[in-house]
Amino acid sequence: SHDPFGFVGLTYDDVLLLPGESDVIPSDVDPSSRVSKRVTLRMPLLSSAMDTVTEARMAIAMARQGGLGVLHRNLSAEEQAAQVDLVKRSESGMVTQPVTTTPDATLADVDELCGRYRISGVPVVDAQGVLVGIVTNRDLRFEDDFTRLVRDVMTPTPLVTARQGVTSEEAMQLLRRHKVEKLPIVDDAGRLTGLITVKDYTKREQYPLATKDEDGRLRVAAAIGIFEDAWKRGMGLVEAGVDVLVVDMAHGHSKAVLDMIARLKKDPAAAHVDVVGGNVATRAAAQALVDAGVDGIKVGVGPGSICTTRVVAGVGVPQVTAIHEAAKAARPAGVPVIGDGGLQYSGDIAKALVAGADTVMLGSLLAGCDESPGDLVFINGKQYKSYRGMGSLGAQQTRQGGRSFSKDRYFQNDVASDDRFVPEGVEGQVPYRGPLAAVAHQLVGGLRQSMFYAGARTIPDLQRTGKFVRITAAGLKESHPHDIQMTVEAPNYSGR
Numbered sequence: 180s181h182d183p184f185g186f187v188g189l190t191y192d193d194v195l196l197l198p199g200e201s202d203v204i205p206s207d208v209d210p211s212s213r214v215s216k217r218v219t220l221r222m223p224l225l226s227s228a229m230d231t232v233t234e235a236r237m238a239i240a241m242a243r244q245g246g247l248g249v250l251h252r253n254l255s256a257e258e259q260a261a262q263v264d265l266v267k268r269s270e271s272g273m274v275t276q277p278v279t280t281t282p283d284a285t286l287a288d289v290d291e292l293c294g295r296y297r298i299s300g301v302p303v304v305d306a307q308g309v310l311v312g313i314v315t316n317r318d319l320r321f322e323d324d325f326t327r328l329v330r331d332v333m334t335p336t337p338l339v340t341a342r343q344g345v346t347s348e349e350a351m352q353l354l355r356r357h358k359v360e361k362l363p364i365v366d367d368a369g370r371l372t373g374l375i376t377v378k379d380y381t382k383r384e385q386y387p388l389a390t391k392d393e394d395g396r397l398r399v400a401a402a403i404g405i406f407e408d409a410w411k412r413g414m415g416l417v418e419a420g421v422d423v424l425v426v427d428m429a430h431g432h433s434k435a436v437l438d439m440i441a442r443l444k445k446d447p448a449a450a451h452v453d454v455v456g457g458n459v460a461t462r463a464a465a466q467a468l469v470d471a472g473v474d475g476i477k478v479g480v481g482p483g484s485i486c487t488t489r490v491v492a493g494v495g496v497p498q499v500t501a502i503h504e505a506a507k508a509a510r511p512a513g514v515p516v517i518g519d520g521g522l523q524y525s526g527d528i529a530k531a532l533v534a535g536a537d538t539v540m541l542g543s544l545l546a547g548c549d550e551s552p553g554d555l556v557f558i559n560g561k562q563y564k565s566y567r568g569m570g571s572l573g574a575q576q577t578r579q580g581g582r583s584f585s586k587d588r589y590f591q592n593d594v595a596s597d598d599r600f601v602p603e604g605v606e607g608q609v610p611y612r613g614p615l616a617a618v619a620h621q622l623v624g625g626l627r628q629s630m631f632y633a634g635a636r637t638i639p640d641l642q643r644t645g646k647f648v649r650i651t652a653a654g655l656k657e658s659h660p661h662d663i664q665m666t667v668e669a670p671n672y673s674g675r
């Protein structure tokens with residue numbers, strides 16, 4: 180007969196990691212891990228595909244720190260592809276399709292281009308694509324007439340250039356010797372084929388752990404759905420250079436999600452792109468994704484800080500158990516697991532990894548950063564940033580071209596009006612946290628301490644040897660600061 184009761188589910192606050200014999204110190208451990216079959220991160224953190232967490236600016240910051248940003252999809256397909264483009268162009272060994280201008284453009288045009296792409300100058304090409312000059316900040320600085328034409332202001336050829344195939348050392352030497360900041364790359368006919376900038380070299384030194392593709396460009400992931408124009412959106416993102424597509428649905432164990440994954444994996448145009456699917460919370464669901472050919476599995480039904488699925492629908496699995504169950508199917512298949520949602524402190528990262536995750540995805544912990552979308556708000560002299568669920572009424576009311584893009588995450592794409600929508604999330608705010616670099620340092624620093632206590636030099640070591648002790652409500656109380664009045668908040672701890 181049908182017995183609906185299964186096992187007890189545990190979450191982060193139910194467990195602690197056992198200290199283990201250790202011969203490593205925190206600065207020696209290696210927190211690298213795989214996010215999908217072909218993408219490895221030096222910092223095992225992803226930023227959530229949410230409109231108050233990840234747009235291009237956050238994705239750039241995450242990749243620079245060694246993590247990965249997943250661009251949200253509550254905007255038009257064109258705008259999302261433009262965000263991918265922004266990340267891919269932000270820095271690189273060599274830009275292969277540089278932003279260019281023409282001799283007949285105005286300085287106002289150039290100024291707009293530089294602002295949009297956050298660049299300091301652009302090569303000038305003629306109708307055949309032949310390099311004829313360059314305009315940089317220096318040419319614009321003392322200019323007050325922005326109706327003037329590029330041809331009258333640019334530094335014309337001959338310029339310091341290099342041929343295709345130049346090594347990065349040679350390029351660096353050329354930049355240094357001629358004291359220029361940009362090195363156009365040209366072919367035999369003088370056509371512009373690339374651009375190397377000094378900024379990319381300084382960025383390389385500044386962000387040695389950055390997550391990069393084979394061409395030295397930052398990696399970026401982006402979310403798509405399954406309904407209507409989701410396929411077209413996905414292909415537009417692939418064309419823009421996305422590295423990982425995330426089929427991002429509240430219930431990943433559904434036929435339409437599996438079909439979408441299988442279709443993406445079969446399409447030659449997307450052959451170089453990894454496909455992550457989710458979200459799931461059971462072993463059977465993870466197995467279904469594996470069978471559909473997925474490259475990474477995202478786990479989490481209901482753990483999110485802004486999520487109300489577990490009360491609205493009464494559905495979900497406490498996150499540590501959900502990760503553990505999904506990993507039972509994913510691990511033997513060699514498919515990495517992303518533990519998505521529910522992390523409140525840095526200590527939760529190692530708990531997720533020991534449960535079976537390879538990386539974790541963070542929403543509330545990153546929504547307060549400078550790089551997340553949205554403005555600072557002041558309340559009683561304290562600073563906050565807004566943070567909302569993608570299943571919240573507010574997110575669903577965000578419209579572009581008369582369309583909302585977020586309700587289909589909850590399979591309510593057929594719902595005609597806002598008052599018929601059944602939200603599965605809420606809107607709120609989180610304390611302002613400053614730049615991502617500082618937040619990421621604390622999060623990874625906490626993980627390094629975890630690995631040191633557990634005696635694990637690498638994340639695979641931690642996954643293999645880490646052990647939990649289950650705790651009670653009294654144990655949890657003891658874990659937090661207790662029986663004192665906290666007078667100073669730590670950068671990695673605020674009261675509950």
Ligand code: RVP
Nearest residue numbers: 227483484520521542543568569570604
């Ligand atoms: P958290 O880090 O606990 O804030 O959770 C973030 C996660 O919550 C996201 O990555 C996503 O999986 C999930 N989410 C986003 N919107 C909603 C919702 O409205 N229910 N849930």
